[in-house]
Amino acid sequence: MAEVSADRSDIANANRWVVKLGSALLTDDGEGLKPEIVARIVSMCERLLDQGKQVVIVSSGAVAAGLAYLSWAERPKKLHDLQAAAAVGQTHLVKAYEIAFARSGRTTAQILLSHDDVLNRDRYLNARNTLNRLLELKVVPIINENDTVATDEFRFGDNDTLAALVANLIDADAVLLLTDQEGFFTADPRKDDTATLISVCDVDAQELDSMAGGSGRLGQGGMQTKLRAARLAARSATQTIIANGRRPEVITEVASGKLVGTWLRANKPSVAARKQWLAGVQKDSGVVTIDAGAVRVIQDQGRSLLPVGVVAVSGSFRRGDTVLCVGPSGERIARGLVNLDSQELSLVKGVSSSRLPELLGYAVDPELIHRDNLVLL
Ligand SMILES: Nc1ncnc2c1ncn2[C@@H]1O[C@H](COP(=O)(O)OP(=O)(O)O)[C@@H](O)[C@H]1O
Numbered sequence: 018m019a020e021v022s023a024d025r026s027d028i029a030n031a032n033r034w035v036v037k038l039g040s041a042l043l044t045d046d047g048e049g050l051k052p053e054i055v056a057r058i059v060s061m062c063e064r065l066l067d068q069g070k071q072v073v074i075v076s077s078g079a080v081a082a083g084l085a086y087l088s089w090a091e092r093p094k095k096l097h098d099l100q101a102a103a104a105v106g107q108t109h110l111v112k113a114y115e116i117a118f119a120r121s122g123r124t125t126a127q128i129l130l131s132h133d134d135v136l137n138r139d140r141y142l143n144a145r146n147t148l149n150r151l152l153e154l155k156v157v158p159i160i161n162e163n164d165t166v167a168t169d170e171f172r173f174g175d176n177d178t179l180a181a182l183v184a185n186l187i188d189a190d191a192v193l194l195l196t197d198q199e200g201f202f203t204a205d206p207r208k209d210d211t212a213t214l215i216s217v218c219d220v221d222a223q224e225l226d227s228m229a230g231g232s233g234r235l236g237q238g239g240m241q242t243k244l245r246a247a248r249l250a251a252r253s254a255t256q257t258i259i260a261n262g263r264r265p266e267v268i269t270e271v272a273s274g275k276l277v278g279t280w281l282r283a284n285k286p287s288v289a290a291r292k293q294w295l296a297g298v299q300k301d302s303g304v305v306t307i308d309a310g311a312v313r314v315i316q317d318q319g320r321s322l323l324p325v326g327v328v329a330v331s332g333s334f335r336r337g338d339t340v341l342c343v344g345p346s347g348e349r350i351a352r353g354l355v356n357l358d359s360q361e362l363s364l365v366k367g368v369s370s371s372r373l374p375e376l377l378g379y380a381v382d383p384e385l386i387h388r389d390n391l392v393l394l
């Protein structure tokens with residue numbers, strides 16, 4: 018099962034990071050939002066940004082911060098009370114990040130996501146495009162659940178799950194779940210003082226399930242949701258590390274591959290797995306005919322397919338569907354997941370990607386099929 022240590026070069030080489038901060042950490046166990054904790058976390062994130070890495074922050078704490086501003090001693094049970102507290106706390110939360118990042122001249126963006134945003138394919142792609150654009154612009158996204166509109170049936174509830182879904186959304190290399198414990202222990206250390214820290218373990222190891230307990234007073238889900246989140250993150254081959262956000266240099270240490278916290282190791286190479294899946298798809302939603310130049314760059318140079326290389330479109334498909342690409346004489350060339358639906362593509366086939374926003378009236382990916390979503394047949 019768990020190994021004592023392992024080479025963490027995968028972690029040290031991770032470029033795109035999702036850093037998640039739990040409520041207990043940000044409020045110092047319910048003391049109200051602590052801007053100095055936010056500032057400390059932010060300065061560590063800045064060090065990653067200075068090294069050219071990308072950072073997306075998923076921050077809890079809206080409810081816990083709101084409780085303090087409303088002078089409510091206990092986390093309420095009723096959804097509307099939780100939502101009211103979140104609405105009060107969220108503005109203070111995001112302000113704390115804005116102020117802290119502004120000290121080094123960096124800009125932040127608030128993104129509030131709900132369940133539908135990751136389940137609905139169109140909204141999923143929109144959220145992904147927006148996040149990718151913010152990262153290109155070197156803006157730091159600060160994400161939380163859109164608590165004020167989430168209903169009981171349709172909410173993530175804990176931000177561990179949200180962090181994992183964000184990692185899937187942007188194909189992050191690593192997720193760092195910062196909490197109030199050193200990492201994942203063999204049992205809940207609050208209840209069992211013989212529990213020991215696991216340094217590294219395969220995320221799918223079954224023995225982890227019985228070791229993961231529930232949450233403390235303020236957080237939601239405890240190690241159970243962190244384990245589930247790590248397994249979700251592994252779907253995009255994202256590595257998960259759980260560590261203590263109170264350690265002075267925790268983010269810097271983890272990102273440099275130091276043996277800090279628990280690494281829940283993901284083994285599946287996502288692109289390869291997706292390509293394998295694509296190769297086996299039995300029914301395509303449409304067919305696009307591409308010109309000889311496009312065939313060449315796809316086959317010989319492993320490049321993405323751009324709308325400019327498309328000469329004809331047949332069938333009715335939506336963004337995210339699988340489409341067969343055939344050459345000028347109808348020969349099967351490739352299969353991939355499209356970023357445009359069939360009507361949009363009919364409008365922009367043969368057109369250079371720089372003109373897509375002007376013709377469609379909104380921003381879209383420049384590729385019709387990104388090379389990571391394309392398999393040669
Ligand atoms: N096996 C375990 N190892 C470490 N912590 C555990 C374990 N099982 C349960 N926990 C609990 O999980 C808590 C952290 O999760 P949670 O309260 O949801 O915080 P956060 O707000 O950081 O998500 C810890 O304080 C601890 O009591």
Ligand SMILES: N[C@@H](CCC(=O)OP(=O)(O)O)C(=O)O
Nearest residue numbers: 040077078079080176236237
């Ligand atoms: N969206 C909620 C987060 C819920 C929550 O408590 O999450 P966590 O602390 O990560 O277990 C908030 O901002 O209060």
